[in-house]
Amino acid sequence: MAWSIADVARMSGVTSRTLRHYDDIGLLPPAWIGSNGHRYYEEADLLRLQQILLMRELDLGLREIRAVLDSQVDRVAVLREHHQRLLAERDRLGTLARTVGRTIAELEEADDMATINRPENLFEGFEPSAEENDKVRERWPKAWEQSRQAVDAMTAEDTERWQREVTAQMIRIAEFMVAGTPVDDPALQAEVDEHYRGVCRFWTPNAVAYKGLGRTYVEEPQMRANYDKVADGLAEYLRDAMVAYADTRLS
Numbered sequence: 001m002a003w004s005i006a007d008v009a010r011m012s013g014v015t016s017r018t019l020r021h022y023d024d025i026g027l028l029p030p031a032w033i034g035s036n037g038h039r040y041y042e043e044a045d046l047l048r049l050q051q052i053l054l055m056r057e058l059d060l061g062l063r064e065i066r067a068v069l070d071s072q073v074d075r076v077a078v079l080r081e082h083h084q085r086l087l088a089e090r091d092r093l094g095t096l097a098r099t100v101g102r103t104i105a106e107l108e109e110a111d112d113m114a115t116i117n118r119p120e121n122l123f124e125g126f127e128p129s130a131e132e133n134d135k136v137r138e139r140w141p142k143a144w145e146q147s148r149q150a151v152d153a154m155t156a157e158d159t160e161r162w163q164r165e166v167t168a169q170m171i172r173i174a175e176f177m178v179a180g181t182p183v184d185d186p187a188l189q190a191e192v193d194e195h196y197r198g199v200c201r202f203w204t205p206n207a208v209a210y211k212g213l214g215r216t217y218v219e220e221p222q223m224r225a226n227y228d229k230v231a232d233g234l235a236e237y238l239r240d241a242m243v244a245y246a247d248t249r250l251s
Contacts, residue, residue, distance in 0.1 A: 003046070005039040012049060027066045028052060059086070088180075095178050095232055166232075169195060173238060174231035183241040184248075192245040195238075200207060207250035214242035 004030035023039065028049055029214045030039035041049075048069060055065045121232045170189060199205060205213060217223050217235045227235040 002042050005030070005041070007051070008041050008046065008140060011046075012053065014049070014053070022049075022052070022062075027062055027069075037241070056180040069214060077247065092180055108135060132185075165198070170227065170230045170234065170238075173235050173241070177234060177237040184235065184244045188241055189245055189248075190240075192241045193249070195242070196245060196249075205250075207246040210246045210250060211243050214239035 003011070005016050007021055008014070008019060018147050019028065019039070023030060028045065031042040031045055032040055034040055051069060051202065052065055055068065060068075173188070173195075176185070176191070188210050196205075196210065199210070217227055218239050224235040227238065
């Protein structure tokens with residue numbers, strides 16, 4: 001028994017145009033083409049279409065689907081690889097959902113945008129602990145002294161403005177993170193360049209020192225917590241982006 005392309009389109013919900021495209025790319029050729037030029041499909045073709053639709057539902061690309069159906073690759077291996085991509089996407093969307101959820105909670109507790117805009121809500125306790133401060137002072141005494149002098153010279157308004165700038169930049173970097181942007185992406189690295197220039201307002205780290213600063217964001221619990229308030233995993237993502245920046249721009 002055979003069915004015309006119109007019959008298959010009606011039964012499957014796939015348009016005739018799509019079926020013709022599947023034929024053109026060799027994914028689903030018809031059993032034969034009649035003298036009238038119409039495509040006709042047999043039962044085996046319908047079963048193949050069913051598998052195509054199932055894998056499309058799993059978001060596999062047409063090239064991957066053809067490779068699977070033509071047994072050019074291990075079907076289990078292809079599906080396993082796709083499963084890993086789905087899990088990664090699930091994690092990315094979960095991070096994004098948590099970030100948006102925190103923003104909603106902030107806005108619901110406030111009369112306007114003031115709460116989310118106030119940097120101390122994100123970076124309260126941004127200063128490193130006394131123990132970490134002593135480590136920095138011991139390792140980079142000149143840089144520590146330069147930084148201390150710069151901070152002492154700042155007014156309360158200067159500090160608040162700086163905190164707002166840091167908060168805004170961390171939100172922008174978090175957006176790159178939840179989008180799955182690689183740490184060496186040029187657009188992200190432009191943000192890291194701004195971060196480096198901001199650090200240079202207080203002291204000028206070389207490649208080793210800048211990488212060390214990135215590790216501090218992750219290893220110093222209070223600082224890590226402040227970055228991860230913006231988005232889970234932000235401290236590690238920023239550290240990795242700083243390493244990429246130091247390797248290419250400061251080495």
